[in-house]
Amino acid sequence: xxxxxxxxxxxxxxxxxxxxxxxxxxxxxxxxxxxxxxxxxxxxxxxxxxxxxxxxxxxxxxxxxxxxxxxxxxxxxxxxxxxxxxxxxxxxxxxxxxxxxxxxxxxxxxxxxxxxxxxxxxxxxxxxxxxxxxxxxxxxxxxxxxxxxxxxxxxxxxxxxxxxxxxxxxxxxxxxxxxxxxxxxxxxxxxxxxxxxxxxxxxxxxxxxxxxxxxxxxxxxxxxxxxxxxxxxxxxxxxxxxxxx
Amino acid sequence: xxxxxxxxxxxxxxxxxxxxxxxxxxxxxxxxxxxxxxxxxxxxxxxxxxxxxxxxxxxxxxxxxxxxxxxxxxxxxxxxxxxxxxxxxxxxxxxxxxxxxxxxxxxxxxxxxxxxxxxxxxxxxxxxxxxxxxxxxxxxxxxxxxxxxxxxxxxxxxxxxxxxxxxxxxxxxxxxxxxxxxxxxxxxxxxxxxxxxxxxxxxxxxxxxxxxxxxxxxxx
Ligand SMILES: Nc1ncnc2c1ncn2[C@@H]1O[C@H](COP(=O)(O)OP(=O)(O)O)[C@@H](O)[C@H]1O
Ligand SMILES: [Mg+2]
Numbered sequence: 001x002x003x004x005x006x007x008x009x010x011x012x013x014x015x016x017x018x019x020x021x022x023x024x025x026x027x028x029x030x031x032x033x034x035x036x037x038x039x040x041x042x043x044x045x046x047x048x049x050x051x052x053x054x055x056x057x058x059x060x061x062x063x064x065x066x067x068x069x070x071x072x073x074x075x076x077x078x079x080x081x082x083x084x085x086x087x088x089x090x091x092x093x094x095x096x097x098x099x100x101x102x103x104x105x106x107x108x109x110x111x112x113x114x115x116x117x118x119x120x121x122x123x124x125x126x127x128x129x130x131x132x133x134x135x136x137x138x139x140x141x142x143x144x145x146x147x148x149x150x151x152x153x154x155x156x157x158x159x160x161x162x163x164x165x166x167x168x169x170x171x172x173x174x175x176x177x178x179x180x181x182x183x184x185x186x187x188x189x190x191x192x193x194x195x196x197x198x199x200x201x202x203x204x205x206x207x208x209x210x211x212x213x214x215x216x217x218x219x220x221x222x223x224x225x226x227x228x229x230x231x232x233x234x235x236x237x238x239x240x241x242x243x244x245x
Numbered sequence: 246x247x248x249x250x251x252x253x254x255x256x257x258x259x260x261x262x263x264x265x266x267x268x269x270x271x272x273x274x275x276x277x278x279x280x281x282x283x284x285x286x287x288x289x290x291x292x293x294x295x296x297x298x299x300x301x302x303x304x305x306x307x308x309x310x311x312x313x314x315x316x317x318x319x320x321x322x323x324x325x326x327x328x329x330x331x332x333x334x335x336x337x338x339x340x341x342x343x344x345x346x347x348x349x350x351x352x353x354x355x356x357x358x359x360x361x362x363x364x365x366x367x368x369x370x371x372x373x374x375x376x377x378x379x380x381x382x383x384x385x386x387x388x389x390x391x392x393x394x395x396x397x398x399x400x401x402x403x404x405x406x407x408x409x410x411x412x413x414x415x416x417x418x419x420x421x422x423x424x425x426x427x428x429x430x431x432x433x434x435x436x437x438x439x440x441x442x443x444x445x446x447x448x449x450x451x452x453x454x455x456x457x458x459x460x461x462x463x464x465x
Contacts, residue, residue, distance in 0.1 A: 049366055085368040096363035100381045100459050109377065110367035141459040154363075161367065 001063055002026040002196065003048065003165065008057035008068075010043060017043050018220045021057070025213060027164075030187065030197040032207040035217035036242070041200040044217070045167050048198060049088040050081040062087035062164045086114065089158030090167040093174060095150045097142040097157070103129070104138050107157050114161070121160070128156040132186065148179045155186060166190065168199040172206050184209045204243055207231075216242065246420070253416035254437055260330065260402045260412060264337035265395060271342025276349040290346075297343035302336075303404050309336040310408045333405035341398050348390035352383040385456040392449040396442055413437055 008021040018040045025031045033041040046052040048061060054068045064084055066077075097106055107125035112118055129135050132152040142150055151171065158166060168187070172180045187210045191197060201207050207214065208231050216224040216239045224230060224239040234240040278290040297305065310332035317325045356379050364374035406415035417434035421427035 051362065051366060082368045082370065085366055090363075090366040092359060092363055092366075094359055096357075096359040098360060098363075098378055098382075100385070102459075109364075110369055113369050113373055143460055157367070 001164075002029070003198070004060040005047075006058045008044075008047060008054045008059065010040075010047070010052060010054050016220060018047075018054075021220075021222055023215055023222065023225055025196065025198070027196055028191070028194050029212045030191045030199065030210055031213040031215060032211040033198060033200045033215050033217060034204070034207050034242070035202065037202060039217040040220040041202075041217055042169055045090075045169060045198055045200050048165070048167060049085050049090055050077070051090075053077065086161050087163050088165045088167065089161060089163035091151065091154045091158055091169070091171060093170045095142075095154040095174075097150055097153055099142050102139050102141060103134070103145075103153050106142065106153060107160050110157070111160050124160060125156070128159050129153075132156050147175050148182055151175065151183070152186065155190075163195070165196045165198065168197065170200055170202070172201065172203060180206060204245075249416055249420070250413075250433060250437065253411055253413045254441075256330075256410060257399075257402050257412040257437075258441070260333055260337065260405055260410065261395075261399050263334045264341055264398055264402075267334060267338030268341030268345055268398070269391075271338060272345035272349050275342055275346035276353060279346065279350055280353060294343045294346055297339055302340055302401055303407065305340055306333060306336040306404050306408060309333075309339070329405060329408040329410045332408060333402070333410055337398060337401055337405070340401065341394060344394050344397075345387075345391055348387050348394065349383065352385075352387035352390075353379065355386050356382045381456075388449070388453055388456055392445070392453075395445060395449075399441060399445070400438065 003025040004023075006022045008018060009016065010018040021044060033045060035041050043052055047054050047059070050066075053072065055070075057068050059066045059068075062084060064080065064087075066080070098109075101109065104122065104125055107128065108118065108121040111121040111124070116124075126135070126138065129138055132155060134149060134152055134156070137145060137149065137153070142153065145153065151174075155166075171183050171187070175183065184206070187197060187199065191210075191212070199207075199210060208228075211228045211231070213227055214224070214230055215222055216230075216236075218238055224234065224236050226235070230239070231243065234243060275290050275294055278286045279294075281287060300308075310327065310329060313327045313332060313335070314325060317323065317327075360378055360382065361374055364378050365371075369377075402412055403414040406412055406418070409415075411419075413434045417430040420430040424430070
C-alpha cells in the first residue's frame with residue numbers, strides 16, 4: 001500500500017501547472033520531488049493531501065482511492081479529504097505553527113478535535129517532543145524557538161495523528177545551511193520507523209542525503225523517476241544537467 | 246449633588262457599555278458579511294457601513310430616536326415610544342459597529358493564510374479553526390483599534406443628552422443653568438470622563454499585554 005497516482009493534471013486558470021503525472025511510491029520509501037523553482041513540485045505534493053484538487057486523474061494513498069474529473073463532487077471530496085489528512089501529515093516550508101498556543105497546545109489540538117482524551121494526547125505529545133529532542137520546550141511559545149526547533153515542533157505536530165505518509169515542503173529552505181544536517185538526521189530517523197515520506201526540494205545535495213527514490217520534474221512533467229541509484233546514473237540529459245548545475 | 250453626578254455617571258457608563266456590546270456584535274456581523282461569499286449581502290453591508298461612517302453621529306442619533314417610533318407606527322399601526330436610552334444605545338452601537346467592523350475585517354485579513362492551511366492539513370474543520378486559530382490572532386491585531394474606538398464611543402454618549410437622557414453632560418448643563426456656576430459643573434463632568442478614560446486605558450493595556458504574551462520576550 002504505497003502511493004499510486006495516474007494521469008494527474010492541474011491548471012490554474014489558463015496555465016497548466018502539472019501535465020499527466022503518473023508514479024508509484026512503495027510504502028516506507030523516502031521520495032524526493034526534485035526540480036527547479038516553478039516546476040510544480042509543491043502543487044504536486046499538495047495534491048497528495050488534497051490541499052489542491054487535481055483536475056483529472058486518479059490517486060491511491062493511505063488506503064483511500066480518489067478519482068478526479070469535472071464532475072468531482074466538492075462536498076463529498078471535502079469529507080474524504082479530512083479523513084485523508086489524518087493519515088497524510090504535512091510539514092510546511094514556513095512551519096505554520098500557531099503562535100498564540102504553546103508547543104504542547106500546538107501538538108494536542110488536532111488529536112483532541114478528533115476525540116482523543118486530553119490526557120492521552122498530552123502523553124503522546126511528550127513522547128514525541130522527547131523524540132525530536134525538545135522536552136524542555138513543552139510549554140514554550142513558538143516565537144521563542146529557533147527555526148530548526150520550530151520545524152521539529154511542526155514535525156512532532158504532524159506525527160501526533162500517527163500518519164502513514166509524511167509530506168515535507170522545502171524543509172531546508174527557511175533554515176541556516178549549517179543545520180541542514182539536523183534535518184537530514186530527523187528524516188533518516190523517521191524513515192527507519194517505516195513511515196512513507198515525500199520531500200519537496202530543489203537542493204541536490206540535500207536530496208542525495210535523504211532519498212531512497214527520486215522524481216525529477218521540469219515544467220510540470222516527470223522527466224525522471226526511479227531509485228536513488230539515478231543520482232549516480234541519470235537516465236536523461238535533463239536530469240544529468242540538473243545534478244551538475 | 247454627589248448623588249446626581251453618581252447617577253449621571255452610571256447612565257453614561259450604562260449607555261457606553263450597552264452600545265459597546267451591541268456594537269461588537271454588529272461589528273462581527275458586518276465584518277463577516279463583508280468577507281463572506283454572498284455578493285448582495287456584501288454589497289449591502291459595505292453600503293450601510295459607508296452611510297454610518299459618512300453621517301454626523303448626531304444625525305444618526307436623531308434618525309434612530311425620531312425615526313424609529315415613526316417607522317414602527319408605519320409598520321404596525323401602533324404608536325410605541327422608544328426611550329432615549331434605547332435609541333441612544335442603538336445609534337451608538339451602529340456607529341461603533343460600523344467603525345469597529347473595519348478594524349475587525351483588517352485584523353481577520355492580517356492573519357496569515359498558512360495558519361488556516363496547517364489546521365486544514367491536520368483535518369481540523371473550518372469552524373473550529375476559525376474559532377481556535379484565526380479569531381484569537383485577529384483579536385490581538387484588532388485590540389488597539391477597538392480600544393481606541395471605545396474611547397470615542399465613551400465621549401459620543403454626550404450626544405444622547407440632546408434627546409433627553411440625563412447622562413454626565415446633561416447633568417452638568419442642568420446644574421450650571423440652575424446655579425450659574427458652569428465652570429464648576431462642567432469641570433466635574435470633565436474630570437469624571439477623564440477618570441473613566443484612564444481606567445479604560447489601564448484595562449486595555451492589561452488586555453494587550455495578555456494577548457501578546459506569546460510574543461518574543463527573550464532572544465535565544
Ligand atoms: N494557487 C495558485 N494560483 C496560480 N498559480 C499557481 C498557484 N500555485 C502555484 N502556481 C503556479 O504553478 C507553478 C508551479 O508552482 P509550484 O508548485 O509552487 O512550483 P515549485 O514548488 O516547484 O516551485 C508556478 O508557475 C506557480 O506560479
Ligand atoms: Mg515549492
